[in-house]
């Protein structure tokens with residue numbers, strides 16, 4: 001079965017003014033779609049043709065197939081990223097809020113750490129909030145690489161490729177990260193990732 005482009009979970013204009021409809025339209029309809037199409041081209045006729053996306057990523061990394069790793073990782077990362085944003089104004093709650101307090105010292109300190117990771121990431125890539133060995137941590141991966149198969153639970157990500165922000169923020173990656181952290185984060189989605197990881201651990 002071919003890998004598919006998932007629809008955005010909101011209308012492209014709904015994240016304005018923080019992310020414009022133009023940016024979201026190009027980002028999803030052109031960039032993300034191109035990664036889906038290229039991944040399907042790369043796995044067509046191979047033993048990965050009917051594999052699920054996670055398997056494609058893990059196998060590409062194992063085999064050192066960098067092009068397939070980047071393309072398939074970009075499919076996964078973008079599908080995850082759309083769900084990390086919402087037009088609702090949310091705050092972290094419950095266990096996630098407690099862990100942010102315990103592991104970063106509070107929400108503002110988390111935002112500072114995440115922004116620093118995103119701004120400091122050289123060239124293209126992704127900033128992540130992950131659960132690793134029972135602790136929250138901020139990290140980043142280059143180009144299209146992803147947390148899939150790395151033994152961490154991703155809770156949240158922000159795309160720091162220039163195509164994610166250049167139309168709206170030009171070279172101000174930090175301004176984009178501020179807008180993301182202060183206005184767009186879907187904390188309910190992040191909390192669900194944490195709950196699922198906890199449920200799997202205790203199963």
Ligand SMILES: [Fe+2]
Pocket residue numbers: 027031078159161163164
């Ligand atoms: Fe992107």
